[in-house]
Amino acid sequence: MSFSFHISISLFLFFGLIFLVSDSKKLEKFQQVSELDPAELVIVKTPKTAAKFGYHPKGFLYEETPNSEVAKKSHKKFVKVMTKEGVKVVKIDKVFRKLSHEKLEEIAFNFLQYQLAKDSKEVPEKLLYYLSDEHKRDNLRKMSKKQLIDIIFEQPTVIINMTTDLEATHVINRPSANLLFTRDQQIVTAKGLVLGNFGSRQRTPETELMKIFFQILGIPIIGEVPSPARLEGGDFIPFSRDLAFLGVGFYTNMQGANYLMENDLLGSRRLAVVYDEFDMNIQHMHLDTIFNIADESRVVLLDTVIGNTSKIPRIVREYVQNEDSHKYELKREVEFSQFLKEEGFQIIPITDQQQHGYITNFLNLGKRHNGKCLIISVHPDLEKILKEAGYEGKVIYVDYSGITTM
Numbered sequence: 001m002s003f004s005f006h007i008s009i010s011l012f013l014f015f016g017l018i019f020l021v022s023d024s025k026k027l028e029k030f031q032q033v034s035e036l037d038p039a040e041l042v043i044v045k046t047p048k049t050a051a052k053f054g055y056h057p058k059g060f061l062y063e064e065t066p067n068s069e070v071a072k073k074s075h076k077k078f079v080k081v082m083t084k085e086g087v088k089v090v091k092i093d094k095v096f097r098k099l100s101h102e103k104l105e106e107i108a109f110n111f112l113q114y115q116l117a118k119d120s121k122e123v124p125e126k127l128l129y130y131l132s133d134e135h136k137r138d139n140l141r142k143m144s145k146k147q148l149i150d151i152i153f154e155q156p157t158v159i160i161n162m163t164t165d166l167e168a169t170h171v172i173n174r175p176s177a178n179l180l181f182t183r184d185q186q187i188v189t190a191k192g193l194v195l196g197n198f199g200s201r202q203r204t205p206e207t208e209l210m211k212i213f214f215q216i217l218g219i220p221i222i223g224e225v226p227s228p229a230r231l232e233g234g235d236f237i238p239f240s241r242d243l244a245f246l247g248v249g250f251y252t253n254m255q256g257a258n259y260l261m262e263n264d265l266l267g268s269r270r271l272a273v274v275y276d277e278f279d280m281n282i283q284h285m286h287l288d289t290i291f292n293i294a295d296e297s298r299v300v301l302l303d304t305v306i307g308n309t310s311k312i313p314r315i316v317r318e319y320v321q322n323e324d325s326h327k328y329e330l331k332r333e334v335e336f337s338q339f340l341k342e343e344g345f346q347i348i349p350i351t352d353q354q355q356h357g358y359i360t361n362f363l364n365l366g367k368r369h370n371g372k373c374l375i376i377s378v379h380p381d382l383e384k385i386l387k388e389a390g391y392e393g394k395v396i397y398v399d400y401s402g403i404t405t406m
């Protein structure tokens with residue numbers, strides 16, 4: 001599959017579920033100037049792999065034990081709402097299913113490992129074949145596409161022990177359990193798609209997988225954040241050619257921000273690094289868990305971070321690109337709500353309790369048919385709160401409890 005028509009791409013949030021395209025700018029490249037760009041294409045991962053690894057919710061960064069049936073139902077509803085609004089939804093699973101058997105074999109080859117147990121006896125020459133790449137290839141060739149895709153999403157390592165014969169005593173998976181949240185593996189700036197680098201080790205296989213996925217779709221990757229720099233999609237919220245926001249502190253770090261600026265990957269004149277020094281709470285791990293943009297002039301912001309008297313304020317480090325050198329220079333540091341007011345935003349405060357219900361994690365499908373924004377929310381109260389603040393767009397509530405557990 002390729003996207004050869006003129007489009008600009010937008011990466012929006014929904015616990016990271018999404019990847020969106022709009023054609024407003026008539027650009028050949030995949031770019032997102034603003035969170036308010038109208039979305040055309042949304043890339044989602046079904047909750048199948050994620051729900052399967054409910055064996056240990058905390059270890060996989062989940063909030064609760066997932067129920068695969070409830071998760072499936074929630075996800076289906078979400079996809080249905082977007083499709084009805086004219087957004088094209090692409091399922092990662094489905095794109096992989098459409099690949100040829102040969103291509104899937106090639107990808108799966110790198111995600112399946114045979115490993116000799118540490119305390120294994122030496123393997124005699126005549127059995128060495130069973131640990132070889134040749135044997136792996138022979139096996140992959142005989143598998144169904146479904147088996148190959150499971151390998152790609154679960155990255156198994158088969159532990160083999162030489163006793164009287166070869167024994168496969170156990171299989172260790174390195175699953176892309178949180179791939180469900182497709183917002184986080186990458187960002188799309190006004191320049192293009194940049195692959196991130198996860199702060200949490202459970203999530204690193206997802207970036208490898210998404211890289212392959214973007215290559216399949218023919219989406220150019222303009223940068224890859226190298227360790228020890230960290231960058232997660234939920235921290236990046238672009239607003240215009242003039243301004244983009246990046247949360248730094250819990251997962252995304254200053255090296256990640258510097259990588260974007262030093263390599264001129266942003267395409268926006270200013271970067272507001274929203275720095276978290278005092279909070280460092282996993283409940284507020286990404287910028288989009290405490291802040292979001294509803295429309296041109298309205299933002300939501302967690303009330304406990306607002307103002308000079310807050311115990312957990314965010315401080316904006318405002319970087320401005322020098323017109324001649326193209327280098328970003330730190331201009332000033334200012335408290336976040338102060339910064340937003342100076343930019344002309346109306347701040348809609350959100351309570352702790354509403355934040356816990358993921359009220360800020362809404363998906364803005366952008367300015368649509370009538371030039372007004374369309375938002376999908378997992379919190380039933382968002383519509384009322386935004387309308388009371390003068391928001392004129394639409395808000396659609398989707399019961400997403402089957403997914404928010406994860």
Ligand SMILES: *[C@@H]1O[C@H](CO)[C@@H](O)[C@H](O)[C@H]1NC(C)=O
Nearest residue numbers: 117118119120161162163169
């Ligand atoms: C491998 O086999 C030996 C017995 O030959 C056993 O003691 C050992 O625990 C086994 N290792 C694994 C990882 O199963």
Ligand SMILES: *[C@@H]1O[C@H](CO)[C@@H](O)[C@H](O)[C@H]1NC(C)=O
Nearest residue numbers: 306307308309335337338341
């Ligand atoms: C915060 O403090 C700065 C500097 O003292 C001041 O200019 C600003 O008005 C204060 N902002 C708020 C929201 O109180």
